[in-house]
Amino acid sequence: MADVLTPTQLSTALLQQMRYQAELAGPSKFDPHEIRLSEAGQCARRQTLRALGFVPTPPSLREMAIFETGHLAEDRITALWETQYPGQLLREVEVRTEFGVGHIDLWVDPIAHLVECKTTTEKRLKDLPLFSHVAQVTLYLHFYGNARGATSEIAYLFKETGEIRSYPVVYDPALARQLIVGLMEVQAAITLFKEPLPISDDYQATAYPCAWHTPQGLRRCGFWDHCWGSQVTTVTEKKDVVAVAEPLAADVAEYATIRVQQQALTEQIDLIDVRRRALEAGFSEILDAKQAQALRAQNITLKRSVIPGRTTTDVKAAIADGVVTETALAPYQKINAPYARWTVRQRTRTAAKKKGAFRS
Numbered sequence: 001m002a003d004v005l006t007p008t009q010l011s012t013a014l015l016q017q018m019r020y021q022a023e024l025a026g027p028s029k030f031d032p033h034e035i036r037l038s039e040a041g042q043c044a045r046r047q048t049l050r051a052l053g054f055v056p057t058p059p060s061l062r063e064m065a066i067f068e069t070g071h072l073a074e075d076r077i078t079a080l081w082e083t084q085y086p087g088q089l090l091r092e093v094e095v096r097t098e099f100g101v102g103h104i105d106l107w108v109d110p111i112a113h114l115v116e117c118k119t120t121t122e123k124r125l126k127d128l129p130l131f132s133h134v135a136q137v138t139l140y141l142h143f144y145g146n147a148r149g150a151t152s153e154i155a156y157l158f159k160e161t162g163e164i165r166s167y168p169v170v171y172d173p174a175l176a177r178q179l180i181v182g183l184m185e186v187q188a189a190i191t192l193f194k195e196p197l198p199i200s201d202d203y204q205a206t207a208y209p210c211a212w213h214t215p216q217g218l219r220r221c222g223f224w225d226h227c228w229g230s231q232v233t234t235v236t237e238k239k240d241v242v243a244v245a246e247p248l249a250a251d252v253a254e255y256a257t258i259r260v261q262q263q264a265l266t267e268q269i270d271l272i273d274v275r276r277r278a279l280e281a282g283f284s285e286i287l288d289a290k291q292a293q294a295l296r297a298q299n300i301t302l303k304r305s306v307i308p309g310r311t312t313t314d315v316k317a318a319i320a321d322g323v324v325t326e327t328a329l330a331p332y333q334k335i336n337a338p339y340a341r342w343t344v345r346q347r348t349r350t351a352a353k354k355k356g357a358f359r360s
């Protein structure tokens, strides 16, 4: 049983701490399996990790306090609209779509105006409105606001001063389509492949959105350990690794050598390819100028044939535009047979030494 605190032991700070601890111990208010429209412009891998059951590091009490401050900003912004349209505001309006779920912070019904409430700091002023917030509002317009002839804004409350700035968001159909295609990729990773999406090539372990610096030190995304953890901890022999002896060991060594040779040859082919394309570009200029299709030099004839481009259909864009639905296409979907990807890793001498494989 929990210790009962006497009135003299209580303080406001302690009460806040106790509330956050109780929240952490209880069930989450959010369904981890739902794809969130609010994160459409953020890390797609994070959505797949959460939905596939990877457990994030719980937020610190400080992070929970920051999150709660966001709700307080929403209360202040709503109070301002309430003076104009008492009793006619809707909060947390659910936007449920086949690609994910979102909640509009504030819907001013009499003027069909959508308000997304955010907190920020003075030093971020130059970056406003943030792309991820514009992405979120774009999807709310696409799935809810446009049908109601809505206008929209992102209202930023500055933490230092309490000042509020509004940034209107104008619906951009190309951005909406791009975001919906992104959500479809998240959906396919979760439901079809059951594998998290890979880490984006331009992400780094110590840079936003994976980690960021604060006056209190480096903060990390809750899923950081799942993405970068193995690269910083000591690698131990994994259960799914089989150590093989001769004669198979020689085959493994040969395979590693072949892969190195293959890579070197591929690099050479790439160089040849660059030169070939440069020559072709030069020949094309001459043939275009002379309206001819072949070049002759001594006994060599070079003929250019123009192959018409292939017609393809961008199914993802068609679904995003609502021309066809995923359900209608489902009977025509085919899943290719899985294939194996082989990766060669050489243990460094230092690592092997630690395991006793090399003796000096």
Ligand code: SF4
Pocket: 043, 044, 045, 046, 049, 199, 200, 203, 209, 210, 211, 221, 222, 223, 224, 227, 228
């Ligand atoms: S650590 Fe980086 S890559 Fe991994 S889920 Fe978080 S933001 Fe995405």
